[in-house]
Amino acid sequence: MKFTFRAVKTVLAASVWLALGKGPVLWAAIANVSVINFAFVPATTNISVNDEVVWTWPAGSDEHNVTSTSAPQAWPASATLNGPATFTNTFTTAGTFPYECTVHAFTGSIRVGSINPVPVVSITSPTAGAVFAAPAAVTVDASVTGATVTSVAFFTNGLLAGSASAAPYSVTLEDVQVGSYALTAVATAAGVSATSAVVDISVISNAMAAGGTPPSRHFNQPGNILIADQFNNRVIEANTSGEIVWSFGLGPNDFSANSIIGVNDAERVGPLTLMAGTGTPSGVIPQATNGAVDNRVLLVDAFARPIWQYGQFGQSGSGFNLLNAPVQCTFLPTYHILITDQGNNRIIEVTLNKDIVWQYPGSDTNASDQLNSPNSAELLESGNILIADELNNRAIEVTRGDVITKTFTAGGTVSGVAFASRLPNGHTLLTDSGHARAVEVDANDNVVWEFITTNSPLSIAAPLPTRALRLHNGDTLISDQFNNRVIRVNRAKHIVASYGLRLEGGTGVIGNNVGYDTTSVDKGLYAPYDAKIIGDYTGLTPPIDQANDGYNQ
Numbered sequence: 001m002k003f004t005f006r007a008v009k010t011v012l013a014a015s016v017w018l019a020l021g022k023g024p025v026l027w028a029a030i031a032n033v034s035v036i037n038f039a040f041v042p043a044t045t046n047i048s049v050n051d052e053v054v055w056t057w058p059a060g061s062d063e064h065n066v067t068s069t070s071a072p073q074a075w076p077a078s079a080t081l082n083g084p085a086t087f088t089n090t091f092t093t094a095g096t097f098p099y100e101c102t103v104h105a106f107t108g109s110i111r112v113g114s115i116n117p118v119p120v121v122s123i124t125s126p127t128a129g130a131v132f133a134a135p136a137a138v139t140v141d142a143s144v145t146g147a148t149v150t151s152v153a154f155f156t157n158g159l160l161a162g163s164a165s166a167a168p169y170s171v172t173l174e175d176v177q178v179g180s181y182a183l184t185a186v187a188t189a190a191g192v193s194a195t196s197a198v199v200d201i202s203v204i205s206n207a208m209a210a211g212g213t214p215p216s217r218h219f220n221q222p223g224n225i226l227i228a229d230q231f232n233n234r235v236i237e238a239n240t241s242g243e244i245v246w247s248f249g250l251g252p253n254d255f256s257a258n259s260i261i262g263v264n265d266a267e268r269v270g271p272l273t274l275m276a277g278t279g280t281p282s283g284v285i286p287q288a289t290n291g292a293v294d295n296r297v298l299l300v301d302a303f304a305r306p307i308w309q310y311g312q313f314g315q316s317g318s319g320f321n322l323l324n325a326p327v328q329c330t331f332l333p334t335y336h337i338l339i340t341d342q343g344n345n346r347i348i349e350v351t352l353n354k355d356i357v358w359q360y361p362g363s364d365t366n367a368s369d370q371l372n373s374p375n376s377a378e379l380l381e382s383g384n385i386l387i388a389d390e391l392n393n394r395a396i397e398v399t400r401g402d403v404i405t406k407t408f409t410a411g412g413t414v415s416g417v418a419f420a421s422r423l424p425n426g427h428t429l430l431t432d433s434g435h436a437r438a439v440e441v442d443a444n445d446n447v448v449w450e451f452i453t454t455n456s457p458l459s460i461a462a463p464l465p466t467r468a469l470r471l472h473n474g475d476t477l478i479s480d481q482f483n484n485r486v487i488r489v490n491r492a493k494h495i496v497a498s499y500g501l502r503l504e505g506g507t508g509v510i511g512n513n514v515g516y517d518t519t520s521v522d523k524g525l526y527a528p529y530d531a532k533i534i535g536d537y538t539g540l541t542p543p544i545d546q547a548n549d550g551y552n553q
Contacts (some may be wrong), residue, residue: 030054033108035064035081035101040108048113052090057083064101074110077102117147121187123199129270130201133307136176138203140183142169142196147189155184176203178352180335202335202352215302216245220271222535225499227486228266228275228479231285231514231526233259235266235275235300237534238521242499248273248304252287252516252526257313261294264466264529265328265376269543271302274337276326277311278529284509285526295322297329297339310339310350318344321354328376328419328530331543338385338541340377345370347377347387360385364402375466376419379541388420388431395420395430410439410447418466421539429476429539431468438468438476438489451489453480458503460511467530472538479531482510484524486531500525 029051034041036058045053055066061083068074074097078087091097097110125141132138140161142152152169154161162171169185181203185196218224218239226237234249249259262280266273277294284291295316299308311323318324324343331337332349336357339348349358360377361370372391380386384397384405395417397406408420408428415434422428423440427448430439436459440449453465460482467479475496476489485500499521506512515524532540 032056034058035066036061038062038064038101038104039106040066040099040101043107044109044111046111046113047091049094050090050092051112052088053110055087057081057085059083062104064103067100067102069098069100069107074099117189118192119147119149119187119189119194120145121149121152121185121194121196123183123185123196126183126199126201128199128201130199131270131272131301131307132176132201132203134176134178134203136173136203138173138176138201140171140173140185142185142187144169144187147187147192149187149189151188153186153188155186156181158182178203180352200335215304218243218245219302220246220268220534222533224534225477225486225521226266226268226273226532226534227499227521227525227528228263228530229525230262230264230278230481230529231280231287232516233261233263235260235263235273236521237268238499242520242522244517244519244521246302246304247518248275248300251518252285255288255292257296260296260298261292263294264326266530267329267331267532267540267543268534269299269331272307273300274298274329274331274543275300276329276339277313278325278327278342295324295326297323297326297337308352310337310354316343318346327374330378330541332379332541333543338377338379340374340387342373342375342390345372345374347371347374347385358400360387360398360402362402369402369404375417378421378539380422386420386422386428388417390416390418390433393417395428406443408441408445410441411445413447414439416464418464419468421469423470423539429468429470431465431478433464433466433481434462436463436465436480438465438478440470449491451476451478451493453478453483453487456483456495456503458505459483460506460508463511469532470539471533472536477531477533479528481527481529484511484513484515484527486525486528499531500528 031045031047031053033055035055063080063082065078065080066087067077075089091112094112100107121144124143140154151163151165153163154171181201183199224237224239232252236244237246238244260275260277262278264278265276275298277296279294280288280292282291293314296309296311298306301307316324323341326339327342328340336349347360348356371389375390376388378386386397388395393414395408396404398404414432418433419431427440427442432439436454437450437452463480463483465478465480469477474491478487487495488497490496501513501515501524504512514526517523
């Protein structure tokens, strides 16, 4: 079967219901009985379990009632009614249920047969979150149990894509273009239908899919750490022993498109890795005294092959497919990507087709609502966006309509908000870069917890930490940028884990403990800007539609 389709935003209501975990969609029947001319018409009504019977008195009819004569009564007797009127009862068990009108002594019967077996249908391939390279051929397989089915119909974004009348139940969608797709299967058996859970897939560009090295068997394990190793121009994944099990980028001396230059952010999206190539400023590192530009957001597969990008390497701008120092990127459950485009003082939401579908600020020209070097943006459960507005020394929560609903400044004490996230308890965790602290505030902006990284012996004077993330177990993961380390701090403010070389102090911009190694994270980092624990989305926007983070599934 050949079926070419584009992304469609409308999904069947049944698919939405199933995506929320509500189970198969079934429809009960309604049977009608007239109460007329001193008779129930029809006298005998055959229905199935969970069907509904509606007795109707037409206008001008005499007074009658509907009284169950079963022992015990199958339903409370109706009132004595004349038309126009109705009485309704739903039958939830099989059996024969006689009844009568006690006013005029005529009878009827309801025969309830066992409900037809309900099929249980599921899509077995592809799996949720699967990503294909365009133009893709996607084979959709379904399994059915519990009933003998007459057909299985397959839908994508609510549109019929094909059907199969016998096992194996399968269709192949060919020439599938870039976009996001919700797949469902509907099985029909003896008049009863059931719909599978929704399986979301995405199709992305494959313009750069050549080459690559197979990942380690330890790749993408929950509990591993993913680090944006900024001036080493790479993203690395390390296991709990510090062993580097995956990387993208060629090191501190490579400023080509084969690396991710000055990477400021990275997150794992299934087996893929989303990252932001911010570039390096001039006068900071000796390897690029005049700075180096990247300006790309990349989506990289497990083989370290870029398969999608927004922005052009080495080019700055604000037009189509152009960025200016993107510092953070968030993969949304809709398969859109939220990009913090710092140099353009904007937050944009782009599709996989590279269309901008939302941005802040939009039409709002109020001076106090503008951004000044924004450093992050996270989608909240409410649909609002939480933005770290760094040089305005605040975090703001904005609606899709450009309205600022909340502002967080830790009581006016922050200096350079590098990151902000909403915690499960409703508090907001801020990275106060200028004061080298992670600070948690409540809904009224009161400080309830803080940790200051310069309290560590041999810390440099201004490490400018850039990310503080609360973890599922209550610890806080801090990217202590110019101290060249990532630390994990418990609620008692003790450092329980550290990644990178031991602190050696220093009087320059960057500490003396810079390092680069391809085997172990404990042999050095170079101004790490971001770190996340794989599978732990506490306080973050989960990249797929899920009720819980990876530790609660």
